Amino acid sequence: MQNQDTKLITPVLLASSIILMIGFGIRASYGVFQIPIADQFAWARTEFSMAIAIQNLAWGIGQPIFGAIAEKIGDRKAILIGIFCYAIGLIFSSYAITPGAHQFYSFFVGFGVAGTGFGVILAIVGRATSDANRSMALGIATAVGSVGQIIGPPTAEFLLRYFNWSVVFLIFAGIIISTIAFLPVLRAPSKDAKHDLEETLGQILKKAFYDPSFTLIFLGFFSCGFQLAFITAHFPAFVTEMCGAIATDGLLSGIGVKNASALGAFSIALIGAANIVGTITAGYFGKHYKKKNLLAIVYTGRTLIAVIFIMVPMTPLTVVTFSITMGLLWLATVPLTSGLVGYIYGLRYMGTLYGIVFFSHQLGSFLGVWLGGALYDAYGNYNIVWWVGIAVGAFSAIVHMPIREIPLGKRINA
Numbered sequence: 001m002q003n004q005d006t007k008l009i010t011p012v013l014l015a016s017s018i019i020l021m022i023g024f025g026i027r028a029s030y031g032v033f034q035i036p037i038a039d040q041f042a043w044a045r046t047e048f049s050m051a052i053a054i055q056n057l058a059w060g061i062g063q064p065i066f067g068a069i070a071e072k073i074g075d076r077k078a079i080l081i082g083i084f085c086y087a088i089g090l091i092f093s094s095y096a097i098t099p100g101a102h103q104f105y106s107f108f109v110g111f112g113v114a115g116t117g118f119g120v121i122l123a124i125v126g127r128a129t130s131d132a133n134r135s136m137a138l139g140i141a142t143a144v145g146s147v148g149q150i151i152g153p154p155t156a157e158f159l160l161r162y163f164n165w166s167v168v169f170l171i172f173a174g175i176i177i178s179t180i181a182f183l184p185v186l187r188a189p190s191k192d193a194k195h196d197l198e199e200t201l202g203q204i205l206k207k208a209f210y211d212p213s214f215t216l217i218f219l220g221f222f223s224c225g226f227q228l229a230f231i232t233a234h235f236p237a238f239v240t241e242m243c244g245a246i247a248t249d250g251l252l253s254g255i256g257v258k259n260a261s262a263l264g265a266f267s268i269a270l271i272g273a274a275n276i277v278g279t280i281t282a283g284y285f286g287k288h289y290k291k292k293n294l295l296a297i298v299y300t301g302r303t304l305i306a307v308i309f310i311m312v313p314m315t316p317l318t319v320v321t322f323s324i325t326m327g328l329l330w331l332a333t334v335p336l337t338s339g340l341v342g343y344i345y346g347l348r349y350m351g352t353l354y355g356i357v358f359f360s361h362q363l364g365s366f367l368g369v370w371l372g373g374a375l376y377d378a379y380g381n382y383n384i385v386w387w388v389g390i391a392v393g394a395f396s397a398i399v400h401m402p403i404r405e406i407p408l409g410k411r412i413n414a
Contacts, residue, residue, distance in 0.1 A: 060362020082115010139283015
């Protein structure tokens with residue numbers, strides 16, 4: 001009988017992946033609500049964009065907090081708190097009728113995403129798998145989480161045909177509460193080396209903060225958040241407006257994508273589908289090659305894809321092509337970045353350290369979503385935001401190169 005430590009697919013990995021899938025499915029659907037909510041209340045695009053931006057910022061603030069909570073009182077209790085924050089935010093948002101109310105309750109949704117997201121969940125997966133399988137397991141968990149991106153936006157778009165957006169929020173609240181059923185499975189043994197266990201969180205944080213490589217990882221993750229959040233929040237509306245006069249036909253029409261609105265939601269789902277391949281591939285290569293070099297390649301690829309997309313005329317074909325190619329690189333950064341943090345600084349406090357790095361990701365998310373709405377209202381298009389995303393993507397490709405991908409203990413003792 002194979003020991004759980006040497007297995008790749010375990011109950012912990014499966015349960016963790018499902019929680020990520022549901023949590024990210026709901027989060028990824030927020031861009032679909034952009035137009036319905038703005039149209040109902042005659043809001044400027046900036047208003048609901050700010051709510052999504054605050055959600056992303058709260059996610060970033062909450063990530064290291066939930067990592068620390070998990071260290072103090074346990075992983076499952078931290079996730080349970082996150083589930084209830086998520087549900088409370090959705091329930092109260094369903095009754096919100098002012099921009100300020102939506103923005104306030106989005107803070108709770110963001111905290112909920114933090115408690116049920118990568119920081120806590122990937123730390124559990126990392127501790128529950130062997131050294132040989134860790135990179136691949138992190139890639140699988142991230143990839144299955146992306147299935148939520150395939151399901152979430154089309155589900156929201158479908159439900160909005162029959163229910164008001166506020167009812168859909170309540171339905172999503174019930175779905176996130178259902179993830180409580182998976183918590184009993186999340187029992188991850190400690191797999192830290194002895195020297196990791198002897199160090200306190202304060203000591204590890206001090207070493208990380210004084211290490212230039214940690215700073216570079218922190219800075220590099222900013223563009224990932226900027227690009228992903230901007231596309232998730234604004235791409236459906238962007239496609240709806242830019243392709244509004246273009247009728248879809250052929251294969252797209254055959255699978256139910258008959259108008260620009262459906263194409264916008266489908267594009268987010270398509271990104272999520274391609275991302276399954278991309279993140280598992282990243283996890284595989286992360287086991288065999290330096291993660292910092294792979295990250296530089298991913299950010300370079302994203303930059304080039306975005307440049308080509310905005311330089312050519314938009315058609316349903318270019319939207320589909322962009323969605324697939326960008327999707328292959330979408331969350332490929334997550335198993336690589338989390339694996340890099342765990343490899344250099346150890347697994348004992350991986351949740352907290354990755355949470356701090358992820359805060360940079362969410363600062364980028366906040367700016368990506370907010371600037372998307374603000375500059376759209378100012379100029380009537382998203383052109384400037386696309387170019388800002390391209391610039392920060394190129395920056396991230398560069399800053400990953402000097403990172404010293406050596407365990408900190410070996411580096412100090414060398």
